[in-house]
Amino acid sequence: MINNDTVEFYNNRLTYDLSQISKLTTSQKDQVRHYGSQAEALLKHRDLAMFIHHYKFSIADELANMRGHLLDDNTKRVALSNELVGIDNFVGSLKRAVYLKNRLGNTTEVPDSE
Numbered sequence: 416m417i418n419n420d421t422v423e424f425y426n427n428r429l430t431y432d433l434s435q436i437s438k439l440t441t442s443q444k445d446q447v448r449h450y451g452s453q454a455e456a457l458l459k460h461r462d463l464a465m466f467i468h469h470y471k472f473s474i475a476d477e478l479a480n481m482r483g484h485l486l487d488d489n490t491k492r493v494a495l496s497n498e499l500v501g502i503d504n505f506v507g508s509l510k511r512a513v514y515l516k517n518r519l520g521n522t523t524e525v526p527d528s529e
Contacts, residue, residue, distance in 0.1 A: 429446065433515055436519065455509075458510065467506065478495050
């Protein structure tokens with residue numbers, strides 16, 4: 416259930432308005448860079464990628480094997496589709512964190528906001 420790590424992760428999550436990077440303090444920018452570096456490490460981790468793809472393939476196989484069109488079948492299709500979207504959104508959030516890290520760069524200069 417909830418342990419000390421969970422509480423720490425919750426308390427240290429990024430809650431800044433990342434749409435206006437130029438308004439972040441130096442400390443906040445460093446946190447965004449660190450968060451992006453962690454996300455990049457996950458994206459480059461070959462074993463994590465394998466498990467994510469295996470998970471997605473198993474859901475796709477379940478969807479492909481569903482032949483019926485009863486209410487229960489359609490409900491299960493929607494639920495499985497939502498699981499696929501969820502894992503894609505997770506990977507997308509990692510990619511966004513890396514993008515923001517790269518946008519900030521390693522210097523204290525702030526790129527122009529678009």
